[in-house]
Amino acid sequence: MSAAVLALRGVTKAYGEGDARVEVLHGLDLEIQPGEFVAIMGPSGSGKSTLLNILGCLDRPTGGAYLLDGEDVARFSDDQLSLIRNSRIGFIFQSYNLIAQLTVLENVKVPLLYRARGHGGGAQRAQELLHTVGLSHRLTHRPSQLSGGECQRVAIARALVNDPILILADEPTGNLDTKTGAEVLELLEGLHRAGSTIVLITHDPAVARRAGRTVRLQDGRLKEAS
Numbered sequence: 087m088s089a090a091v092l093a094l095r096g097v098t099k100a101y102g103e104g105d106a107r108v109e110v111l112h113g114l115d116l117e118i119q120p121g122e123f124v125a126i127m128g129p130s131g132s133g134k135s136t137l138l139n140i141l142g143c144l145d146r147p148t149g150g151a152y153l154l155d156g157e158d159v160a161r162f163s164d165d166q167l168s169l170i171r172n173s174r175i176g177f178i179f180q181s182y183n184l185i186a187q188l189t190v191l192e193n194v195k196v197p198l199l200y201r202a203r204g205h206g207g208g209a210q211r212a213q214e215l216l217h218t219v220g221l222s223h224r225l226t227h228r229p230s231q232l233s234g235g236e237c238q239r240v241a242i243a244r245a246l247v248n249d250p251i252l253i254l255a256d257e258p259t260g261n262l263d264t265k266t267g268a269e270v271l272e273l274l275e276g277l278h279r280a281g282s283t284i285v286l287i288t289h290d291p292a293v294a295r296r297a298g299r300t301v302r303l304q305d306g307r308l309k310e311a312s
Contacts, residue, residue, distance in 0.1 A: 097152060099136050099147050124285050141254055175251075241258075
């Protein structure tokens with residue numbers, strides 16, 4: 087078996103000090119192998135947002151190790167974490183997080199611009215991905231001119247543009263109706279079949295069932311779903 091794309095080793099997270107200290111995550115252990123599609127499911131207050139921030143290198147654990155592609159990124163500097171977020175992780179958010187002033191094509195190219203890659207190659211890559219998600223006819227449109235499902239497709243294309251080793255999807259169907267949400271999940275399943283490693287955060291059992299494996303987060307503790 088190949089080395090894990092990500093591994094949590096006894097990860098804890100606490101906020102505050104002294105009597106005000108709150109333990110949110112309690113000794114999490116988890117491995118996700120290349121090409122897996124894993125759902126992390128839990129109710130509100132279970133620690134999903136905290137775990138998401140750690141997996142996305144937006145925050146560091148209080149204790150333990152977070153190995154991403156074999157490196158303990160919990161020990162990295164802020165600048166190193168910023169580079170990791172841009173080059174190795176593709177984010178898909180519930181609220182899309184598109185830039186209103188930019189066109190669809192420009193939104194997909196944003197991660198490439200942060201890496202100072204050539205504009206020509208970046209445009210070609212972005213156009214190819216927009217064709218893949220069925221939006222070749224929307225290149226010059228802005229987010230306000232798109233439906234929610236189209237916005238999420240743009241976000242998926244943006245998440246893929248830097249060829250990340252991990253796609254992190256946070257409630258990607260949360261703002262969509264049932265039919266459109268199913269279409270977005272079908273896109274994610276297609277990426278999984280093509281070899282992408284995907285971690286999907288959700289509270290919805292129906293969404294979690296679309297993944298190949300489900301892990302439950304309850305009161306800051308992880309366990310494999312039965």
